[in-house]
Amino acid sequence: MKILVVDDYATMRRIVRNLLTQIGYNDVDEAGDGVSALQKLRADKFGLVISDWNMEPMTGLQLLKEIRADNKLSGTPFIMVTAESKTENVVAAKEAGVNNYIVKPFNAETLKQKIQSVIGG
Template sequence: MSEPIEHPPILIVDEQEKLLRLVAMLMSRIGFPDVDGVSSGPEALEKMRQRRYALVISDLNMEPMDGLSLLREIRGDDTLMNTPFILTESSFDFEDINLAHQAGADAFILKPFDIAVLKNKLKQVINRKPRKREAPIATQSTLEQEFPMLGKY
């Protein structure tokens, strides 16, 4: 008998409940049924310190902590720094993209997005090399060991 396939957990961060549900539905359709949703950056950090996520998809414009501040917090934390991170927004200007890139965003998705766009971005993000510090905590191989399904996307 074959072992059940484990689906890596995904965290969605968006103030709009409808968008949280939409992204969760899209993730489920492409093979990621284990999705948690929160409506703020502080909630996201709390969740991430309780559970290891294979990916964070966050809205850029939120209060009290926007997606860029959330990203900076994650990249500044040795335990969380290698968590793939996708920013979403209805429009990005050059400054947004530049700041997010400098902060360590792995990808950007314009809203509204569809399954094809999401799949494409997931492939880019999941196959990237890990970030390094002087003494790196997590490596790509560690992510793949924790979430073997990642190698299939």
């Protein structure tokens, strides 16, 4: 399964990629923002998107809404990553159709559990 990691910080993309490798996911691509993530999603097939919430110019929430509004992409599993666990953020993400939510910092085991809850296995 191919996974797209979206974060505007290269260091965070690298950390998530390394955690994914630790838990057995090696087919990983990266995008530095929501706009390039959408381009990649429309050009290739991904089984999961793991996206940061706080990005410019398109936030993770905006990216999620774009994906859910696109007939070809709307079924793509989406995990939101954020440093904030504010209730209104969780509610907004759920309303937009997020599959799961991870609060930073997190480890490989947490990531594995969240992915399994979204895609099964």
